[in-house]
Amino acid sequence: MYDALIIGGGPAGLYAAYCLAKAGRRVAVFEEHPEIGTPVHCTGLVATECFTRFELPTQANQAMLRRARFHAPGGHVLAVASDQDETVVLDRAAFDRALAEQAQAAGAELFAGHRVEALRRLRKRLVARTVTGTGIERLVSGHLGILATGASYGLHRGLGLQVPTRFVYGAQVEVVFEATAEVEVCFGNEVAPGSFAWVVPFTRHGVTMAKIGVLASREAPQYLARFLESPLVASRVRPGWMGPYQRRPIPVWPLAETVGDRLLVIGDAAGLAKPTTGGGVYYSLLSAELAADTACRALAAGDGSAKALRRYQTDWRAALGSEIRAGALFRTVASHLSDAQIDEAFQLITGEPMAGLIRDHASFNWHKELILALWRSAAMRGFLWRALMRRGGRMIGALRPSMNGYPGVKLPDERAATD
Numbered sequence: 001m002y003d004a005l006i007i008g009g010g011p012a013g014l015y016a017a018y019c020l021a022k023a024g025r026r027v028a029v030f031e032e033h034p035e036i037g038t039p040v041h042c043t044g045l046v047a048t049e050c051f052t053r054f055e056l057p058t059q060a061n062q063a064m065l066r067r068a069r070f071h072a073p074g075g076h077v078l079a080v081a082s083d084q085d086e087t088v089v090l091d092r093a094a095f096d097r098a099l100a101e102q103a104q105a106a107g108a109e110l111f112a113g114h115r116v117e118a119l120r121r122l123r124k125r126l127v128a129r130t131v132t133g134t135g136i137e138r139l140v141s142g143h144l145g146i147l148a149t150g151a152s153y154g155l156h157r158g159l160g161l162q163v164p165t166r167f168v169y170g171a172q173v174e175v176v177f178e179a180t181a182e183v184e185v186c187f188g189n190e191v192a193p194g195s196f197a198w199v200v201p202f203t204r205h206g207v208t209m210a211k212i213g214v215l216a217s218r219e220a221p222q223y224l225a226r227f228l229e230s231p232l233v234a235s236r237v238r239p240g241w242m243g244p245y246q247r248r249p250i251p252v253w254p255l256a257e258t259v260g261d262r263l264l265v266i267g268d269a270a271g272l273a274k275p276t277t278g279g280g281v282y283y284s285l286l287s288a289e290l291a292a293d294t295a296c297r298a299l300a301a302g303d304g305s306a307k308a309l310r311r312y313q314t315d316w317r318a319a320l321g322s323e324i325r326a327g328a329l330f331r332t333v334a335s336h337l338s339d340a341q342i343d344e345a346f347q348l349i350t351g352e353p354m355a356g357l358i359r360d361h362a363s364f365n366w367h368k369e370l371i372l373a374l375w376r377s378a379a380m381r382g383f384l385w386r387a388l389m390r391r392g393g394r395m396i397g398a399l400r401p402s403m404n405g406y407p408g409v410k411l412p413d414e415r416a417a418t419d
């Protein structure tokens with residue numbers, strides 16, 4: 001019998017497997033696709049902080065980026081440059097494969113091409129029914145299970161778990177592109193309603209390419225097709241190979257319960273992604289590490305009850321809870337702005353004192369401090385008040401869940417994200 005069965009071979013599942021195997025635990029990872037890392041549905045933009053905070057392989061890093069241009073719907077462009085390498089573009093397929101190798105080297109067993117069809121609690125065990133692409137079925141037992149299925153929620157209900165209810169939708173394609181070192185981020189309701197579109201350059205086998213993507217509150221592939229035809233993109237795409245459209249929902253609000261008897265839920269499966277940008281790799285790795293730590297303690301104590309595993313939920317809420325709430329609040333407000341209001345916000349943030357606030361508080365992974373700093377500034381509060389007056393009713397209704405926090409959790413119980 002395994003100590004832990006991990007369902008899902010993405011960053012969350014593979015990093016949890018690595019942490020548990022490194023601690024001497026017997027772990028099995030089940031990934032439904034025959035090859036780890038494919039199909040890819042991620043741009044792979046992460047902060048360099050990932051590599052200092054976690055034990056990660058570096059061979060999948062495709063590019064380091066220091067410059068970005070933010071485009072307002074009315075044409076205003078805000079150029080931002082950093083004198084440090086803060087952002088890495090990962091080859092997500094290679095990154096996942098390298099994570100798998102790292103977990104296997106630590107002792108984890110990996111079963112690619114094995115889909116977990118059902119997961120049941122049976123007395124003091126958890127039993128998974130797996131099936132291969134050729135239809136071979138197998139029953140596997142473990143003391144604990146870690147659900148790391150990404151934005152696939154087919155197993156949740158059978159285990160008495162809820163599924164996330166708030167999503168944004170991502171679509172992306174890789175193209176051959178002119179040589180550039182700049183990320184482009186475009187806003188506007190005609191470009192990416194409720195979110196943004198992007199161009200992220202990278203190089204593969206000496207060929208300059210870009211990941212062109214859209215995050216939107218609806219119909220992301222349609223908006224991506226339009227973005228590809230926009231002058232900013234179309235004139236710079238080079239003839240040659242174009243990858244398939246990759247599309248996926250991203251949860252932007254976590255599950256109220258991320259533990260159950262013998263069960264921990266991590267990464268996108270737990271609804272853990274940044275509500276502001278939809279970036280989920282950092283939260284996946286962090287939740288994996290915290291879940292593995294709790295799992296090790298529970299296994300040592302021989303207690304896999306939900307009560308014993310609740311420590312994981314307390315830990316991720318302490319680390320991310322207030323970040324997620326601030327981010328969700330920001331997303332709700334930003335996604336209700338008209339194009340004219342986005343233009344007005346751009347004007348505001350390019351002038352002082354707002355530009356200074358952004359310089360002082362902007363961080364790739366941690367957004368709460370900047371959101372709070374903006375909120376405290378009189379100019380931004382005036383802007384928001386005017387926006388609320390114009391689009392008030394819908395915005396206030398949508399704000400309610402982010403302001404209330406998670407069911408049963410009060411704000412003062414949570415430490416700041418950076419504690």
Ligand SMILES: Cc1cc2nc3c(=O)[nH]c(=O)nc-3n(C[C@H](O)[C@H](O)[C@H](O)COP(=O)(O)OP(=O)(O)OC[C@H]3O[C@@H](n4cnc5c(N)ncnc54)[C@H](O)[C@@H]3O)c2cc1C
Binds near residue numbers: 009148169247266281
């Ligand atoms: C277009 C797009 C761009 C993105 N760009 C970024 C970015 O630049 N930076 C960033 O940080 N985040 C980004 N994200 C989000 C990021 O991809 C996810 O947050 C991250 O992949 C979550 O990791 P995970 O391990 O939880 O889930 P996943 O990476 O989705 O892995 C889950 C795995 O579980 C497997 N699985 C599911 N069900 C079963 C089952 N029943 N049995 C066996 N295996 C199963 C799946 O096949 C999958 O391999 C992007 C998302 C999209 C859609």
